[in-house]
Amino acid sequence: MRADAQNTYNGRNGMKHVHSESMIVQASEKTRDDEWSNLLLKVGRHRDRQAFERLFSHFAPLIKGFQFSRGGQSSAPEAADELVQEVMFKVWRKAPSFNPEKAAASTWIFTIMRNCRIDAMRRRGRQPEADDSLNVEDIWDDSQDDQPLVYLQQSRSQTAVASGIESLPPEQSHVIEKAYMEGKSHSEISEELGLPLGTVKSRVRLALKKLQSTIVR
């Protein structure tokens, strides 16, 4: 039960940070992510095709890059192209519900991409447990609705996370990248790197601790 006690403690701390965060934010400069957020809003509100084309030319190569980094599996160019089509199709359809106060543009697109990847794995039978009564989006909700949250100012925390990842020790950023970009579970990472599961877990935890402290600062 020790870990839980610590979690609760962090939780309280988290609430405090929300306040200090929003104050810093007011003074913060516009980040590049705001540009993409604005384009997404244009697509959502006005079905603006020019804005969408700019998003496409920016994010399609990034989605491919993210996908290509996957170790070995499904790194076929066709699969990456297909993923781009699927993700950007959903981006167009869901753009009206995009809320820049709740997520940075790249984070929002990441969640859509993650769900497309889960869905693709499911169709290929790599998620043998998936049952038909639930959609991927029932479990991995990307609707941004009804979450009783105090939201951090998103573009600001996004910038902090990005610089935080860069300053992680390589063995930590390595497991984080494997988890997100290659979509590997902790036990898959531990097998692949020949490390004990506990080591992978603690590297992830250390990395998160550092990232959290960067956001707070």
Next chain:
Amino acid sequence: MIHHHPDNNMLLEYASGSLNWAHSLVVAAHVQLCPKCASQLQMLNGIGGSLLAASQPVMSGGPQQADAFDKLMQRIDEDEAAPLEEEAAAAESARTLARASYKTPKDPMFSSVPPVVKKVLEGNPLLKWRRLSKGLKEARLKTDQRQHEVAFHRISPGSKVAEHDHRGKEITMVLYGSFSDADGVYTPGDFLVREPGEVHRPTATQDQECLCLSVVEAPVALTGFMGKLVNPFLSFRPQ
């Protein structure tokens, strides 16, 4: 107040999409009730967003890129030209049908379950409760599970569940009422992980029935000494 949460490792696997379906279902149910984990999840999604924003762009040639965009816009046009009314009408009638065939279990214990659990209930309109032992009932969910078994468990007020250990990892989330064991009291939203071999003896609170959602790993068909199927949740320890 929720005191027991999935750990950061599990939340990260959920956020990055590598956590298995059954565990993700319970994590989702927890996150929908727990603002603390929901905001942690935002941070974890933000890591994904940062990695996407910083990933090495793979450019296709200009014409190829333009082709891909045209192909996408063609799909979007076709999608939008499709008679919306028909589509909407079909969707609406499907929903009406689903609603008609689905009745929320009258029991108040199902009235405030998180959205994902509501979906699960809609997909399993007929819960078949079976008695596992005195005071403990189980309804397994119709899933095509091989590695995990997902089930609702209900413990009647004040009942003590027979002491049991776990053959596989078990995750339990309280949906209604509360229960306690040697380690503490668990109330709605609490998320518990029991590793294989851990022994515990849950007891429901006196005044209320307790409802839990649980996922047990590797529900291999275990045959008990009486020749019937024994649930791993209830593998009795010979005393």
